[in-house]
Amino acid sequence: MNESNAQGERLGIVVGGSLTGGMEVKLDSATPIEEMAVGRYVVIGGLRSRFFGMITNISLGTINQQLTITPPDVADPFIAEVITGTSTYGKLQVTPMLTISGDAVSLLEGPQPVKTVPAHFSEVREASEQDVELVFGREDDKHFYVGTPLDMETKVCLNIAEFVKRSNGIFGKSGTGKTFLTRLLLIGMVQKKEAANLIFDMHNEYGWEGTSEHVPNVKGLKQLFPSQVALFTLDEESARRRKVSPDYVVQIGYDAIEPEDIALLRETLNLTEPAIEAVYQLVREFGEEHWLEGFLNLSGDEETKDLLKNLNIHESSYRNLRRGLERLRRLPFLVPHARENSVQRILEYLDRGMNVVLEFGRYTDVTVYMLIANILTRRIYAQYRERTEMAMGEKADKPHPLVITIEEAHKFLNPSVAEQTIFGTIAREMRKYNVTLLVIDQRPSSIDDEVMSQLGTKATYLLDNEKDIDSVLMGVSGKSELKTVLSKLEAKQQALIFGHALPMPVVVKTREYGSAESYKEFGFRDAAELKRKTEEEIKDLF
Amino acid sequence: MSTKIGEVIEASTGGFVAECYELHTPPPLGSVVRTTDGDVEIYGIVCNASTESIDPGRRPVARGKDESEEENIYRQHPQLSRLLRTTFESLAIGHGQENEIRHYLPPRPPRVHSFVYLCEQDEVRRFTQSLDFLSILLNSKGGSVDEMVSACLRQASHAHDDGRAFLVRAGKELAVLLGGELNRLNAILRRIRL
Ligand SMILES: Nc1ncnc2c1ncn2[C@@H]1O[C@H](COP(=O)(O)OP(=O)(O)OP(=O)(O)O)[C@@H](O)[C@H]1O
Ligand SMILES: [Mg+2]
Numbered sequence: 076m077n078e079s080n081a082q083g084e085r086l087g088i089v090v091g092g093s094l095t096g097g098m099e100v101k102l103d104s105a106t107p108i109e110e111m112a113v114g115r116y117v118v119i120g121g122l123r124s125r126f127f128g129m130i131t132n133i134s135l136g137t138i139n140q141q142l143t144i145t146p147p148d149v150a151d152p153f154i155a156e157v158i159t160g161t162s163t164y165g166k167l168q169v170t171p172m173l174t175i176s177g178d179a180v181s182l183l184e185g186p187q188p189v190k191t192v193p194a195h196f197s198e199v200r201e202a203s204e205q206d207v208e209l210v211f212g213r214e215d216d217k218h219f220y221v222g223t224p225l226d227m228e229t230k231v232c233l234n235i236a237e238f239v240k241r242s243n244g245i246f247g248k249s250g251t252g253k254t255f256l257t258r259l260l261l262i263g264m265v266q267k268k269e270a271a272n273l274i275f276d277m278h279n280e281y282g283w284e285g286t287s288e289h290v291p292n293v294k295g296l297k298q299l300f301p302s303q304v305a306l307f308t309l310d311e312e313s314a315r316r317r318k319v320s321p322d323y324v325v326q327i328g329y330d331a332i333e334p335e336d337i338a339l340l341r342e343t344l345n346l347t348e349p350a351i352e353a354v355y356q357l358v359r360e361f362g363e364e365h366w367l368e369g370f371l372n373l374s375g376d377e378e379t380k381d382l383l384k385n386l387n388i389h390e391s392s393y394r395n396l397r398r399g400l401e402r403l404r405r406l407p408f409l410v411p412h413a414r415e416n417s418v419q420r421i422l423e424y425l426d427r428g429m430n431v432v433l434e435f436g437r438y439t440d441v442t443v444y445m446l447i448a449n450i451l452t453r454r455i456y457a458q459y460r461e462r463t464e465m466a467m468g469e470k471a472d473k474p475h476p477l478v479i480t481i482e483e484a485h486k487f488l489n490p491s492v493a494e495q496t497i498f499g500t501i502a503r504e505m506r507k508y509n510v511t512l513l514v515i516d517q518r519p520s521s522i523d524d525e526v527m528s529q530l531g532t533k534a535t536y537l538l539d540n541e542k543d544i545d546s547v548l549m550g551v552s553g554k555s556e557l558k559t560v561l562s563k564l565e566a567k568q569q570a571l572i573f574g575h576a577l578p579m580p581v582v583v584k585t586r587e588y589g590s591a592e593s594y595k596e597f598g599f600r601d602a603a604e605l606k607r608k609t610e611e612e613i614k615d616l617f
Numbered sequence: 618m619s620t621k622i623g624e625v626i627e628a629s630t631g632g633f634v635a636e637c638y639e640l641h642t643p644p645p646l647g648s649v650v651r652t653t654d655g656d657v658e659i660y661g662i663v664c665n666a667s668t669e670s671i672d673p674g675r676r677p678v679a680r681g682k683d684e685s686e687e688e689n690i691y692r693q694h695p696q697l698s699r700l701l702r703t704t705f706e707s708l709a710i711g712h713g714q715e716n717e718i719r720h721y722l723p724p725r726p727p728r729v730h731s732f733v734y735l736c737e738q739d740e741v742r743r744f745t746q747s748l749d750f751l752s753i754l755l756n757s758k759g760g761s762v763d764e765m766v767s768a769c770l771r772q773a774s775h776a777h778d779d780g781r782a783f784l785v786r787a788g789k790e791l792a793v794l795l796g797g798e799l800n801r802l803n804a805i806l807r808r809i810r811l
Binding site (some may be wrong): 104139141142145147148151153154156157158160162196482 | 802
């Protein structure tokens with residue numbers, strides 16, 4: 076492609092198609108079909124406007140069925156060359172997405188969604204770097220660079236201001252790059268200051284440092300933005316061993332645990348339905364704040380038996396519940412009486428515009444993860460809700476938007492619990508109270524459909540389960556075309572992103588993360604450089 | 618200057634017949650020739666040639682039974698060359714002046730007795746820049762259309778700097794024009810490949 080030329084290489088002409096089914100493009104015989112790729116951008120020069128679209132399928136055509144039965148003598152290079160592009164030819168399916176005409180209106184308002192199709196025989200060209208830039212914008216105070224389109228150097232930028240307005244999702248099978256992209260997006264939000272973040276960091280990858288299959292270790296948020304990120308942990312010892320110094324060690328008191336939390340853990344704690352019922356009975360007996368302590372203190376003697384009888388709790392339910400809750404009792408950060416209110420601490424940081432990463436240390440068990448995320452989020456959300464309502468009564472400012480990041484999202488958002496958990500509520504309410512989610516999951520099909528449909532922007536890496544693909548693409552226009560694109564993604568670091576924060580779906584090679592240059596681009600200065608800079612400044616002073 | 622090779626003796630809108638000035642030396646099959654209707658130049662492609670008796674009632678008879686060499690026959694009977702004549706047929710495929718050649722039939726056929734010239738290489742190159750004349754050739758009636766087309770392209774390719782590129786371009790044009798007629802296409806392509 077010619078850099079100085081505003082137009083890309085000519086590929087062929089439109090020979091048919093429709094707005095819903097995409098345009099059919101016959102390739103010029105000079106265009107080598109094997110150099111085409113789904114997911115790549117093209118520009119179609121219609122009579123009035125230029126259409127920006129994506130290649131969603133590639134196929135071979137022949138003008139005559141006989142050709143496939145008695146193929147010509149293509150061993151002869153001359154005959155092969157003649158036949159290619161005439162009797163046989165390449166076809167593209169192009170889904171037009173936007174019009175990018177150069178007239179005054181579109182210059183002011185940017186690319187517009189397509190409402191019609193280009194005429195027959197309109198010329199189809201590769202999109203040039205300029206075309207792509209026109210569509211995906213430049214980096215600025217709202218737009219964050221997330222990656223480059225296939226085979227191009229242009230930056231694809233997400234509108235972070237739009238992004239934080241809705242809950243969003245990152246999907247893909249294991250090892251594709253979800254964690255890396257999440258880290259990038261978190262940095263985007265930290266840099267653009269559009270929202271504060273609370274990250275439930277199950278595998279200790281976001282706070283101080285994360286692992287990579289290629290480079291030794293990659294820096295976490297705290298290293299890159301020390302003054303804007305606070306590191307909370309559940310496991311001080313693990314932090315110490317990893318030579319990480321946390322800003323705060325979280326303890327949760329028994330009084331913070333509510334029956335809903337236990338209900339959410341029903342499956343992972345192996346609790347029966349009557350055992351869950353029993354929890355509600357216990358609350359009635361001991362009160363909201365003391366039921367767990369009260370229950371754990373039951374000694375199993377005659378007195379206990381009488382109590383159970385009174386509460387109508389069956390012996391087997393008692394034993395089932397006991398087994399489950401004993402597991403919680405063994406967790407060192409769960410204590411009868413917490414020394415401080417962790418929720419309050421988190422809120423203090425968030426109010427100062429800081430971003431909080433909560434590391435789980437060695438407690439990577441999903442039970443713990445769900446319990447803690449649920450307890451904290453419920454309380455934080457209640458605060459946001461209260462403040463927003465007060466703001467509506469004009470008694471206070473609206474709270475700064477908050478984005479909560481959770482992994483293994485289907486555990487919180489599967490259809491059987493999404494109705495009850497706080498996460499389901501947040502996802503469904505959009506951003507009524509200025510709180511949204513960033514959900515990360517390998518198995519999107521396990522997430523409640525309604526929640527999936529509320530996600531504003533989705534980024535998906537390769538998925539190989541048909542159900543997962545369907546669920547991610549549910550409700551998107553051009554679904555079947557995007558499906559082809561999605562199934563052809565590379566195994567790593569290539570994602571299809573679509574939704575509110577982008578003018579149109581895009582396949583990107585996600586921005587490189589982990590090299591010294593990549594940190595520099597985020598404004599990071601290593602120690603040596605900082606020293607040099609300080610020395611220079613001192614020199615300047617005297 | 619292109620060589621004058623003969624004179625029109627029969628003319629119609631679709632083509633003309635010319636008599637050669639030299640016996641037995643018609644222009645090669647498929648070559649480009651030029652004549653005129655008095656106003657415009659008319660281009661043709663040679664599609665057939667024949668040599669026969671001037672008097673249709675008198676067929677030549679065999680004369681060489683006792684000769685050891687063919688040439689001796691003409692030497693012994695010098696009148697023979699006056700009793701025989703060579704003619705060739707051309708399909709009209711375009712007309713016009715130097716810089717504005719149109720690749721379709723001329724408005725009028727050439728005049729009888731118009732001179733016919735064999736086109737030089739650069740005239741051939743100019744004329745075959747556009748391949749629009751191929752459709753006229755392919756649609757012409759007659760026994761050996763495909764032979765004529767391949768001969769024409771083979772010869773024209775010599776007039777182009779990149780003969781192969783010319784043939785590929787022509788081949789593609791044929792592939793489009795012949796559409797479903799794969800056997801014809803294959804036959805022609807096999808005749809013009811280098
Ligand atoms: N943007 C990127 N920059 C550099 N390397 C990347 C990037 N994206 C992915 N990778 C590489 O791919 C590997 C897997 O990425 P990542 O850990 O994000 O996968 P994941 O989808 O979170 O997997 P899992 O589901 O198992 O947690 C990384 O270790 C890294 O080597
Ligand atoms: Mg991961």
